[in-house]
Amino acid sequence: MTSPASIPALLVLEDGRSFRGESYGAEGETFGEAVFATAMTGYQETLSDPSYYRQVVIMTAPHVGNTGWNDEDTESSRIWVSGFVVRDPARVPSSWRAHRSLDDELAAQGIVGIKGIDTRALTRHLRDKGSMRVGISTTETDAAALLARVLEQPPMSGANLxxxxxxxxxxxxxxxxxxxxxxxxxxxxxxxxxxxxxxxxxxxxxxxxxxxxxxxxxxxxxxxxxxxxxxxxxxxxxxxxxxxxxxxxxxxxxxxxxxxxxxxxxxxxxxxxxxxxxxxxxxxxxxxxxxxxxxxxxxxxxxxxxxxxxxxxxxxxxxxxxxxxxxxxxxxxxxxxxxxxxxxxxxxxxxxxxxxxxxxxxxxxxxxxxxxxxxxxxxxxx
The missing domain is CATH 3.40.50.880 (Class I glutamine amidotransferase (GATase) domain)
Structure with a gap:
């Protein structure tokens, strides 16, 4: 059986810029607005913040997931982000408060993510070009095909959510x-x-x-x-x-x-x-x-x-x-x-x-x- 860590994943922005990495969290395909968050801590609160609904969050901090996931620090009843992007996730959580790993929680809640990409380059691109629609997929390997589906997604402007x-x-x-x-x-x-x-x-x-x-x-x-x-x-x-x-x-x-x-x-x-x-x-x-x-x-x-x-x-x-x-x-x-x-x-x-x-x-x-x-x-x- 193939390890989830070795499953390829593809990220494509609406302007055609693409990044290839590995699956993190659930397998499948997701779409949203690509945004970056600069916090080095508090990722559990970020993920469970309803304000991130229909957004794919890129973490600028390279190491994410160190403290795992607990059942006390969530800000709502579920994870609201549409997708999650990290560079170097923790292999195992290291906190006495952790109940499970971040990867496991993302998978359990069906949140498609990608790891192992250059999040610094991705963030610099968004700072230069602005937030934009994005897709992440573990099932699509053709960037042009995924881009076509990204362009079908509604923009954030005008959205009543x-x-x-x-x-x-x-x-x-x-x-x-x-x-x-x-x-x-x-x-x-x-x-x-x-x-x-x-x-x-x-x-x-x-x-x-x-x-x-x-x-x-x-x-x-x-x-x-x-x-x-x-x-x-x-x-x-x-x-x-x-x-x-x-x-x-x-x-x-x-x-x-x-x-x-x-x-x-x-x-x-x-x-x-x-x-x-x-x-x-x-x-x-x-x-x-x-x-x-x-x-x-x-x-x-x-x-x-x-x-x-x-x-x-x-x-x-x-x-x-x-x-x-x-x-x-x-x-x-x-x-x-x-x-x-x-x-x-x-x-x-x-x-x-x-x-x-x-x-x-x-x-x-x-x-x-x-x-x-x-x-x-x-x-x-x-």
Whole structure:
């Protein structure tokens, strides 16, 4: 019987660039958007992040899988990536917490991957040409034939993917200790650590499907509303943007992360656009313009908000302003909205303050949300 390690695999990008390696994970064929992640740790959280739905992730770190796979660090119920690309995977896991190898888990969940290719060359190509559609196959040896199927795949631009990743039913994450507030969290691809971080601060979190209406939100009467991270093009998520506009019109405190930042921008009347190759990793420097503090952040996004930096922005709900900026490329990394009295009534960031695998520089944003809820509690919400 042929060892899985010796099964040939082929990767083909939509511009025709191809790489040949060996099968890693499940055998078969898969397609998605080729993106690279620069994190050296936390691959389990990356793989189980719903924001990576329909994406093939290339790990820039050459050695992946050293700590195997456990059942405690996953961010959702399954692996969401469409495919996985590594250079030199660990032959055996080396962690007392590991329950099995990464290769075994990928195979068990049907995730097609490839190993043994020059991921540095592949990443440099994507940085130069931009993210693009890709196919990985252990059954096709003809690059031209695989390319033809890659070109049949839908692009990420215009894709509305939240219905594929949201929870089918509402559930509650209880507050740890004394309950101080109730927050309605719209699940657009939420990571498990996010409601946990809020629960640690005394918030009872009601995680709701993306199909939740404004009437259902008002019936819950939360102290605040949260929109999570998620996959796809924010310009295609009209339904949830309309709900967010109603939330803002009701003057309910709002906090958004990642996709929730992009939707916040669109709800305020700003545009979004697709970045050439996005930001994915745990080493992205961001400046908080309110304090001047620089934090190292975890990020995973291919779209961003188009907004002027350092200027007030008039909106139907108050005055908005860019609150955080990426220091590598000046991409908008946060927004805040101020009400009639000049106080912040809603805010969002493009990155991940929950950052289960670290860094934790941005954890203060959950405290900032608690402060916003407390300031608003005497005035009521819905």
């Amino acid at each position: 939240v219905d594929a990743v949201t929870t089918p039913e509402a559930y509650v994450v209880p507050a740890v200790g004394e309950k101080k507030f109730t927050v309605a969290a719209i699940d657009l691809g939420i990571k498990a650590m996010t409601p946990e971080r809020m629960a640690q601060r005394g918030i009872e979190v009601h995680v709701l499907p993306a199909s939740t209406t404004i009437e259902q939100l008002r019936a819950l009467n939360p102290d605040g509303v949260f929109f999570s991270n998620g996959p796809g093009d924010p310009a295609a998520a009209d339904r949830v943007i309309d709900v967010l506009r109603d939330v803002l019109a009701d003057k309910t405190p709002y906090f958004g992360i990642c996709f929730g930042n992009q939707l916040f921008g669109r709800a305020l009347g700003l545009d979004t656009y697709k970045l050439p190759f996005g930001h994915r990793g745990v080493n992205q420097p961001v400046m908080d313009l309110r304090t001047g503090k620089v934090e190292i952040t975890a990020q995973n996004h291919g779209f961003a908000v188009q907004a002027p930096i350092g200027e007030d922005i008039d909106t139907p709900y108050g005055t908005a302003r860019v609150s955080h900026v990426g220091l590598n490329d000046q991409v908008v990394e946060g927004l805040e909205l101020r009400g009639d009295g000049g106080d912040v009534v809603a805010f969002s960031v493009q990155y991940h303050p929950e950052a289960a695998a670290g860094p934790h520089d941005a954890a203060y944003l959950f405290d900032r949300f608690v402060d916003l809820l407390a300031a608003n509690s005497s005035e009521g919400s819905f």
